[in-house]
Amino acid sequence: MFDTEFLDIPPLARAGGTVRLPGSKSISNRVLLLAALSEGETTVHDLLASDDTAVMLTALKRLGCSVRQDGDTAVIGGLGGRLVQRKATLFMGNAGTAMRPLTAALALLGGEFELSGVPRMHERPIGDLVDALRQLGCAIDYIGNEGFPPLRLRPGQLKLDAPIQVRGDVSSQFLTALLMALPLVASRDIQIDVVGELISRPYIEITLNLLKRFGIHVQRPAGADSWQRFTIPAGSRYQSPGEIHVEGDASSASYFIALGAIAESAAGQNSIEILGVGADSIQGDIRFVEAARLMGAQIDSSPNSLRISRGKPGQGWPLKAIDLDCNHIPDAAMTLAVMALYADGTTTLRNIASWRVKETDRIAAMACELQKLGATVEEGADYLKITPPAQRADWKTAPIHTYDDHRVAMCFSLAAFNPAQLPVRLLDPKCVAKTFPDYFEALFAVTEADTACIPVICVDGPTASGKGSLAALTAQRLGYHFLDSGALYRVSAFAATRAGVSLDDAAGVARIARALPVQFEGDRVFLADEDVSEAIRTEAGGMAASKVSAHPEVRAALLALQHGFRQLPGLVADGRDMGTIVFPDAPLKIYLTASARHRAERRHKQLISKGNSTTIVRIQQDLEARDARDMSRPVAPLKPADDARLLDNSDLSIEESADQVIGWWQGTRPF
Ligand SMILES: O=C(O)C1=C[C@@H](OP(=O)(O)O)[C@@H](O)[C@H](O)C1
Numbered sequence: 001m002f003d004t005e006f007l008d009i010p011p012l013a014r015a016g017g018t019v020r021l022p023g024s025k026s027i028s029n030r031v032l033l034l035a036a037l038s039e040g041e042t043t044v045h046d047l048l049a050s051d052d053t054a055v056m057l058t059a060l061k062r063l064g065c066s067v068r069q070d071g072d073t074a075v076i077g078g079l080g081g082r083l084v085q086r087k088a089t090l091f092m093g094n095a096g097t098a099m100r101p102l103t104a105a106l107a108l109l110g111g112e113f114e115l116s117g118v119p120r121m122h123e124r125p126i127g128d129l130v131d132a133l134r135q136l137g138c139a140i141d142y143i144g145n146e147g148f149p150p151l152r153l154r155p156g157q158l159k160l161d162a163p164i165q166v167r168g169d170v171s172s173q174f175l176t177a178l179l180m181a182l183p184l185v186a187s188r189d190i191q192i193d194v195v196g197e198l199i200s201r202p203y204i205e206i207t208l209n210l211l212k213r214f215g216i217h218v219q220r221p222a223g224a225d226s227w228q229r230f231t232i233p234a235g236s237r238y239q240s241p242g243e244i245h246v247e248g249d250a251s252s253a254s255y256f257i258a259l260g261a262i263a264e265s266a267a268g269q270n271s272i273e274i275l276g277v278g279a280d281s282i283q284g285d286i287r288f289v290e291a292a293r294l295m296g297a298q299i300d301s302s303p304n305s306l307r308i309s310r311g312k313p314g315q316g317w318p319l320k321a322i323d324l325d326c327n328h329i330p331d332a333a334m335t336l337a338v339m340a341l342y343a344d345g346t347t348t349l350r351n352i353a354s355w356r357v358k359e360t361d362r363i364a365a366m367a368c369e370l371q372k373l374g375a376t377v378e379e380g381a382d383y384l385k386i387t388p389p390a391q392r393a394d395w396k397t398a399p400i401h402t403y404d405d406h407r408v409a410m411c412f413s414l415a416a417f418n419p420a421q422l423p424v425r426l427l428d429p430k431c432v433a434k435t436f437p438d439y440f441e442a443l444f445a446v447t448e449a450d451t452a453c454i455p456v457i458c459v460d461g462p463t464a465s466g467k468g469s470l471a472a473l474t475a476q477r478l479g480y481h482f483l484d485s486g487a488l489y490r491v492s493a494f495a496a497t498r499a500g501v502s503l504d505d506a507a508g509v510a511r512i513a514r515a516l517p518v519q520f521e522g523d524r525v526f527l528a529d530e531d532v533s534e535a536i537r538t539e540a541g542g543m544a545a546s547k548v549s550a551h552p553e554v555r556a557a558l559l560a561l562q563h564g565f566r567q568l569p570g571l572v573a574d575g576r577d578m579g580t581i582v583f584p585d586a587p588l589k590i591y592l593t594a595s596a597r598h599r600a601e602r603r604h605k606q607l608i609s610k611g612n613s614t615t616i617v618r619i620q621q622d623l624e625a626r627d628a629r630d631m632s633r634p635v636a637p638l639k640p641a642d643d644a645r646l647l648d649n650s651d652l653s654i655e656e657s658a659d660q661v662i663g664w665w666q667g668t669r670p671f
């Protein structure tokens, strides 16, 4: 996950490859609750791991459910409709699929509970559900604002004799909540009447479908009234299916379907393949496929996968503008708003009033951010009209606010295919954790940028200047990859010595360097499967590295390996010739120095802490000797690149140095 203040996505050029989707949020949270209410154990496979499922799991555990997790499989020990814990304070984050159904289930089961969430959850309506539950005799108080969480539940006197009414025009989750909770008390038939238009109907289909899997057969009238009346038959009782698989998330699929529709194919690929969801899906958002086809996407579907490619010029590319009622795909339709940027006219998305009461006011948010990119947007109470920038030169870029809304962040990543080749900055990218924590990793795995567009920040400097720590911290703060090029020389020397090759044998060491099976994981360095981090970071390891790095053959052998680290979304590389030789086109080059005295003091501290005894004077002499050798060597001598910025960190903390580098970096960006 990108836990950074912002994520800059370079202009993307092509896409291709396979994406395995994380589990569906809507199915995961329903299945968890249904399993918890059933008797016996349910093994849930391919469960989504995200913020929304985490709050549900935590709540269930606090209510006395046993949960055993192993990777993406969870075994839920059901409560059999009886609460072990009748008093609890539960935090629901911003998960509508946890807040609403748990409110209904706990209100009916009886007990003293408080349910709250993030500040936005306290602005998301729940009044229609509370009104319905009060008709049943449930005792529910608003702790804050009338009609909104947080809520206090108390034991009430249930009355099940009359049909209950629930409004369906603000959120379908209120009806879903009742449908999932009422089987707990169905000693007689219980009838639910929907008042007004029911929105987001396919989510009710998911609910009915899963209820069936847990033994509850909800009855509905045939014909026009089939969405108005739902009856839970007397004697309904939850029965665990034993095992259940969660499909991939169809709403999450929409970003990759859109990707396939707008991106040129990567070399050797001709499509994006999505695994985990397909034509057999029980999720309504699978119908996003139809909308994407209308816009020009070429999509083949099989029961559990999709294959998408961009239409040919004039036949699907540019995309065709559409005018669509999106009530049945409220979440995935946001993706259409960004596809509209690549369309040949004005796209209108209608019947989306519910967007205003979700993670943020999504109509306002999409309108505001699309306009920042140069689109013309008309916003109505329940619609959006989007006209793309007229020409390449009309595209703009600006930091995109994501409003703690996972879908805003995921949607706008697709703006990186803009024809003006502008990078896109997303603020607070970690908000994707609500439903798809590794979204950006998945995106970067199937997208390509032209190499020159992938930014590199070079941090060169003499030994013990702190360039490794500075580069690593800068990389972490930007969400970029990190290349410790010095480690490559250390590992080459280490591997050569292991193989009995003399460090003076330039060709021999180069041969080893060329096929070096080196891997970095955080601050650990692996040679094949062996963690060699400690072994290579000794003083002797440094001397050996300095020796082999003087061989032009070895430097040449490591060049391709180093270039390979230039990957999306960017790279911070530290070494001695990053800015001069390896990445001469880097948009920011730092030459980091500190006085020999300061460097010697730092190194002394390090060595003392490792239990080595030596003196500062001795270390300073060694450093100066090494500087002289590195600066005077004929190949790639240590020197600042002509366009490097000098940073003397003698009196700076590592954070202050990183602030300076990031400040300079911001200055090179177009935002
Ligand atoms: O029941 C569900 O799983 C959902 C229903 C929809 O909400 P509304 O019914 O409020 O539109 C959808 O937007 C949400 O992401 C998930």
Ligand SMILES: C=C(OP(=O)(O)O)C(=O)O
Binding pocket: 094, 095, 096, 097, 331, 358, 359, 407, 435
């Ligand atoms: C509306 C959404 O979430 P929630 O389940 O919290 O309603 C969503 O995921 O887009």
